[in-house]
């Protein structure tokens with residue numbers, strides 16, 4: 624695709640995600656984990672991640688819209704779909720595609736913390752610390768990347784490019 628340049632290829636993604644799955648399982652021991660995928664961006668990552676975590680895993684989805692077109696964050700977080708089940712007493716892991724300004728992750732932490740989870744942590748495939756506006760603890764990170772707009776493997780630009788099997792930098 625003309626406007627994209629591969630940053631992380633398929634093989635590197637799968638290799639890192641397998642390690643991440645082992646790190647996550649070893650952190651929680653034998654305890655069940657509720658993985659909360661943040662839609663839509665995390666859907667491919669979540670599907671690959673839960674298959675390498677092993678053990679007891681529940682899957683929930685939270686629909687969030689934080690971009691309303693373009694490549695810049697508006698800072699406005701809108702819940703478009705809530706969880707289907709209560710999470711009180713459960714080890715919850717928010718699964719994000721990317722933490723950029725941190726506004727979405729911070730909002731989700733505050734939204735879910737009051738529902739009484741036994742623990743609440745964040746796993747993000749990508750971390751763009753160079754663009755952080757609010758400090759947020761990202762407990763499990765796949766890759767730390769420079770402050771560039773990326774697409775693919777679930778991440779979009781105006782709803783396109785999610786189906787690329789790799790992570791690419793988008794240059795307009």
Ligand code: IMP
Pocket residue numbers: 664689690696719720721722723724725726727728771772773774778779780
């Ligand atoms: P934040 O609230 O700025 O941390 O951004 C969170 C959301 O913005 C992510 O879950 C993505 O959906 C979107 N986002 C941030 N950076 C990028 C990017 O480089 N490419 C695609 N989407 C992004």
